[in-house]
Amino acid sequence: MSKEKITLSxxxxxxxxAAWILKGPVDAxxxxxxxFPLLFFKRLSDVFDEEYQIAxxxxxxDEEYAMLPEFHRFIIPQGCHWNDVRETTSNIGLAIEKALRxxxxxxxxYLYGIFGDAQWSNKNKLSDRLLTDLIExxxxxxxxNSLVDPDILGQAYEYLIKHFADLTNKKAGEFYTPxxxxxxxxxxxxxxxxxxxxxxxCGTGGMLLECVDxxxxxxxxxRTLKLYGQEKNLTSxxxxxxxxxxxxxxxxxxxxxDTLRNPAFFEADGLKTFDCxxxxxxFSLKDWGADIWVNDPFxxxxxxxxxxxxxxxxxxxxxxxxxxxxxxxxxxxxxGALFRKASEGKIREALLKKDVLEAVIGLGPNIxxxxxxxxxxxxxKQQKEKHKQGKVLFIDGSEQVRVGRAQNFLEPNHxxxxxxxxxxxxxxxxxxxVAFIEDIKENDxxxxxxxxxxxxxxxxxxxxxxxxxxxxxxxxxxxxxxxxFKRILKQFI
Numbered sequence: 001m002s003k004e005k006i007t008l009s010x011x012x013x014x015x016x017x018a019a020w021i022l023k024g025p026v027d028a029x030x031x032x033x034x035x036f037p038l039l040f041f042k043r044l045s046d047v048f049d050e051e052y053q054i055a056x057x058x059x060x061x062d063e064e065y066a067m068l069p070e071f072h073r074f075i076i077p078q079g080c081h082w083n084d085v086r087e088t089t090s091n092i093g094l095a096i097e098k099a100l101r102x103x104x105x106x107x108x109x110y111l112y113g114i115f116g117d118a119q120w121s122n123k124n125k126l127s128d129r130l131l132t133d134l135i136e137x138x139x140x141x142x143x144x145n146s147l148v149d150p151d152i153l154g155q156a157y158e159y160l161i162k163h164f165a166d167l168t169n170k171k172a173g174e175f176y177t178p179x180x181x182x183x184x185x186x187x188x189x190x191x192x193x194x195x196x197x198x199x200x201x202c203g204t205g206g207m208l209l210e211c212v213d214x215x216x217x218x219x220x221x222x223r224t225l226k227l228y229g230q231e232k233n234l235t236s237x238x239x240x241x242x243x244x245x246x247x248x249x250x251x252x253x254x255x256x257x258d259t260l261r262n263p264a265f266f267e268a269d270g271l272k273t274f275d276c277x278x279x280x281x282x283f284s285l286k287d288w289g290a291d292i293w294v295n296d297p298f299x300x301x302x303x304x305x306x307x308x309x310x311x312x313x314x315x316x317x318x319x320x321x322x323x324x325x326x327x328x329x330x331x332x333x334x335x336g337a338l339f340r341k342a343s344e345g346k347i348r349e350a351l352l353k354k355d356v357l358e359a360v361i362g363l364g365p366n367i368x369x370x371x372x373x374x375x376x377x378x379x380x381k382q383q384k385e386k387h388k389q390g391k392v393l394f395i396d397g398s399e400q401v402r403v404g405r406a407q408n409f410l411e412p413n414h415x416x417x418x419x420x421x422x423x424x425x426x427x428x429x430x431x432x433x434v435a436f437i438e439d440i441k442e443n444d445x446x447x448x449x450x451x452x453x454x455x456x457x458x459x460x461x462x463x464x465x466x467x468x469x470x471x472x473x474x475x476x477x478x479x480x481x482x483x484x485f486k487r488i489l490k491q492f493i
Contacts, residue, residue: 001139005147011156014141015039016163021134025125033235034126035160037115038134040242041100043143043153045082048072050144075106086139092131093120113256116238153246177206177280177332178367180410181375185278185330186210187419188359188379193224195275198322200259201315202229205240207278209247227252228274230259260314261289263298271298277319277329283373284334285311303350304343312337313347320356320380328381335362335374338447349445352392352437356380359393359422362449364401366408374398376449379422388425392440394433395421396453430455 006014018038019031026034051073055066069075080102088095100115120126143153191197191211199207208227215222227249231237237256244252255264265272288311293301300321306313312333319329337344338360351357359379366372379393400414421432433452443451 001142003142006141008152008155012159015156015160018137021137033118036239036242038138042082042138046142046144048076077102077106086135090128092128093126096120114238114241116235180415182207182210184415184418186214188422189276189278189330191276193220196226197276198228198274199279200230200318201279201281202231202240203236205229205243228265230255230257230264232258271321273322273324275324275327277322280332281315288314303347307343313344323382326383331378332375333378335376338376352440352445355389357392358384358388360447361395361418362397364398364408367401367410390437392435393425394435394449394452396431396449
């Protein structure tokens with residue numbers, strides 16, 4: 001096992017090879033179900049060993065002393081260490097299951113349910129030979145704190161999540177939002193030290209970690225953040241918790257559950273509220289729970305009940321209700337949320353009358369993995385600055401993309417341009433419009449961006465006289481060329 005510090009490139013190759021070992025018996029869309037629990041299992045075991053060695057050295061070799069719980073962030077029960085599994089020669093999947101469940105039981109406060117529900121003992125999919133190869137592959141590096149920085153481990157994790165999205169193109173958009181889009185939302189949200197951040201559809205935790213990175217880049221103490229997330233999918237919620245640990249985050253709560261039907265976070269007087277709310281919820285979610293929203297016990301139908309067939313505006317209202325008195329939020333939605341009529345139109349009207357919508361940012365098409373739909377970003381604030389009150393900023397970012405063969409890309413320069421327009425909050429011909437809510441009212445509260453950002457088509461067409469003159473010139477030139485061709489041809493006849 002290598003005892004040298006691992007580079008990001010080495011770690012990416014390390015995890016990619018693990019995916020290659022699984023290829024065949026395991027569908028690419030399921031790689032994450034197996035790779036990340038093993039990665040985290042190996043990480044926990046190596047960190048435990050590292051803490052043990054430090055305590056052993058300090059005690060002059062007292063093994064009983066070095067095993068005391070106060071010297072360890074978590075407990076690895078007897079028989080549940082990585083090496084115990086590595087030494088197993090048969091029924092390896094069952095040994096893995098017992099080890100993972102044992103660690104969860106011994107650390108219920110922080111790690112219960114974190115390894116997900118993968119069927120490790122299914123020999124039709126995971127033979128002893130395959131698992132042996134996988135265990136031996138993971139064993140080649142130590143993943144201790146001294147050899148693997150949490151940031152690097154987290155980056156490698158993000159690399160693989162994107163890799164899976166590229167490989168499968170199957171429901172990938174449900175768990176992976178392009179990093180550039182996440183970065184844009186983080187810039188706009190602009191979290192600071194000591195603030196609470198909530199993602200009601202957190203997936204694998206990427207947006208929460210973006211807020212952490214935002215503080216790091218601004219030389220603020222990210223450890224003062226309080227992170228909250230909820231995710232319905234068991235695997236994704238487990239990976240989100242692993243991801244927090246792998247990034248060295250300690251003050252977080254990731255809950256599993258259906259946010260719209262059963263929100264997880266409460267205060268004495270109802271839903272818990274936060275300084276910052278951020279999300280890319282599932283687009284146009286069907287059967288989201290409209291029946292309970294008619295008389296929502298949490299008071300989230302502040303602007304009306306969305307249609308049963310589309311939960312976009314349910315997410316928006318839940319997020320608004322989750323902002324505290326000075327809260328702010330950013331959310332990614334499909335473009336249809338801007339202009340669909342009926343109940344959604346009435347909800348937009350009610351929200352605009354409350355004057356909590358600050359900006360509508362249209363993103364370019366085909367930048368999300370797994371869908372060609374164009375998306376938009378909505379920005380809400382409980383307390384808009386005085387010069388923004390009664391107004392909404394519209395940004396047409398459809399041209400801010402690098403066009404690719406199968407997919408378009410939102411590059412860093414595009415993100416900076418969109419963010420600059422957002423912060424300037426002023427008209428820019430062809431791209432940005434500051435609209436008064438009265439203007440929006442005249443459009444029946446339709447937020448479709450082309451209604452406000454008008455494209456100026458430059459009239460560069462020549463006059464009739466100029467066109468005829470150009471045609472005459474071209475005709476004369478063609479006659480001259482024809483005569484020249486005839487003269488050359490005669491030389492060869």
